[in-house]
Amino acid sequence: MPQPLSTRAPAKINLTLHVLGRREDGYHELESLVAFAGTGDDLRLEPGERLSLTVEGPTAPFAGSDADNLVLKAARLLTERVPGLRIGTFHLTKRLPVAAGIGGGSSDAAAALRLLARLNGMPPSHPALREAARLTGADVPVCLEPRARMMRGVGEKLGPVLHLPRLFAVLVNPRVPVETPAVFQSLGLKTGQSLAGASHPDIETYSADSLSRALKAARNDLEPPACTVQPIIAEALKRVAGTNGCRLARMSGSGATVFGLYDNCEVAAAAAKRIARQKPEWWVRATSLR
Numbered sequence: 094m095p096q097p098l099s100t101r102a103p104a105k106i107n108l109t110l111h112v113l114g115r116r117e118d119g120y121h122e123l124e125s126l127v128a129f130a131g132t133g134d135d136l137r138l139e140p141g142e143r144l145s146l147t148v149e150g151p152t153a154p155f156a157g158s159d160a161d162n163l164v165l166k167a168a169r170l171l172t173e174r175v176p177g178l179r180i181g182t183f184h185l186t187k188r189l190p191v192a193a194g195i196g197g198g199s200s201d202a203a204a205a206l207r208l209l210a211r212l213n214g215m216p217p218s219h220p221a222l223r224e225a226a227r228l229t230g231a232d233v234p235v236c237l238e239p240r241a242r243m244m245r246g247v248g249e250k251l252g253p254v255l256h257l258p259r260l261f262a263v264l265v266n267p268r269v270p271v272e273t274p275a276v277f278q279s280l281g282l283k284t285g286q287s288l289a290g291a292s293h294p295d296i297e298t299y300s301a302d303s304l305s306r307a308l309k310a311a312r313n314d315l316e317p318p319a320c321t322v323q324p325i326i327a328e329a330l331k332r333v334a335g336t337n338g339c340r341l342a343r344m345s346g347s348g349a350t351v352f353g354l355y356d357n358c359e360v361a362a363a364a365a366k367r368i369a370r371q372k373p374e375w376w377v378r379a380t381s382l383r
């Protein structure tokens with residue numbers, strides 16, 4: 094029985110993000126503990142002669158032109174590397190906010206690579222998949238197998254899968270797009286500049302307590318520059334931090350999405366309800382992270 098050619102493209106959450114410096118090519122060296130949410134986009138692949146894409150769903154109008162979609166970029170990069178690759182039409186249901194720091198486009202691109210691998214019987218470790226992912230964007234490699242892990246370099250160095258205790262979260266996006274290059278720019282590092290930063294311990298199995306301690310001791314270095322680029326992020330952080338039972342409020346990636354962590358799903362759901370009532374125009378989701 095062939096497996097259905099569909100997959101979830103979950104939101105990527107940077108639980109921590111330390112900037113270690115800026116390379117000569119202008120990209121920034123990072124260290125980030127990445128997890129994935131229960132909420133995301135959906136992608137389906139209908140095998141066929143031509144490579145094409147349809148996009149629908151609530152946030153489809155904001156995802157740019159289909160020709161520039163990262164789903165097609167990743168698929169093209171793979172076809173260039175694998176002669177005779179079976180292809181087809183992708184159908185993307187777009188639900189995640191765009192340019193939001195939760196890797197929507199990256200996760201969609203990684204989902205496309207997973208579906209093409211499945212259609213062609215390629216193992217997930219195939220070097221062409223890894224290369225196509227890396228060339229599509231810095232966040233794509235970590236999204237290939239969406240499980241919690243440490244990400245280093247500019248996203249190409251991945252640690253082993255981490256067994257995190259289930260985290261109960263609320264994701265909040267004030268519906269302002271934030272362009273990643275503008276935030277890195279606003280950090281103001283010179284090329285070749287290194288920063289002394291506390292590095293993350295390499296732990297494979299966290300208890301709820303050790304994870305909570307590690308998260309609190311860490312930070313997202315892109316939070317201050319992102320708040321300068323888009324001051325509403327500071328308001329989102331304050332609103333999340335002010336909800337009952339919020340253990341930690343932090344921005345993901347380059348923003349503007351902010352997450353709050355809670356002890357259980359009931360408290361998280363209540364916090365989401367409260368923020369959605371206060372700010373009906375914002376995107377608010379209670380979800381779990383792993």
Ligand SMILES: C[C@](O)(CO)[C@H](O)COP(=O)(O)OP(=O)(O)OC[C@H]1O[C@@H](n2ccc(N)nc2=O)[C@H](O)[C@@H]1O
Binds near residue numbers: 121122196233274347
């Ligand atoms: C901030 C993160 O979301 C953290 O996970 C990622 O590092 C960004 O990943 P991404 O959006 O896939 O990034 P890309 O599309 O590859 O790069 C967009 C732009 O962000 C800047 N960029 C990105 C990644 C990185 N490590 N250093 C950078 O300086 C570069 O100006 C680059 O031109």
Ligand SMILES: Nc1ncnc2c1ncn2[C@@H]1O[C@H](COP(=O)(O)OP(=O)(O)OP(=O)(O)O)[C@@H](O)[C@H]1O
Binds near residue numbers: 162192202346
């Ligand atoms: N499938 C896609 N979904 C969303 N945006 C896409 C997609 N393909 C291309 N894009 C373009 O990519 C840009 C970044 O969108 P995306 O939602 O991936 O950002 P992000 O969440 O900030 O990503 P990251 O956290 O990796 O920095 C947008 O300007 C958008 O036009």
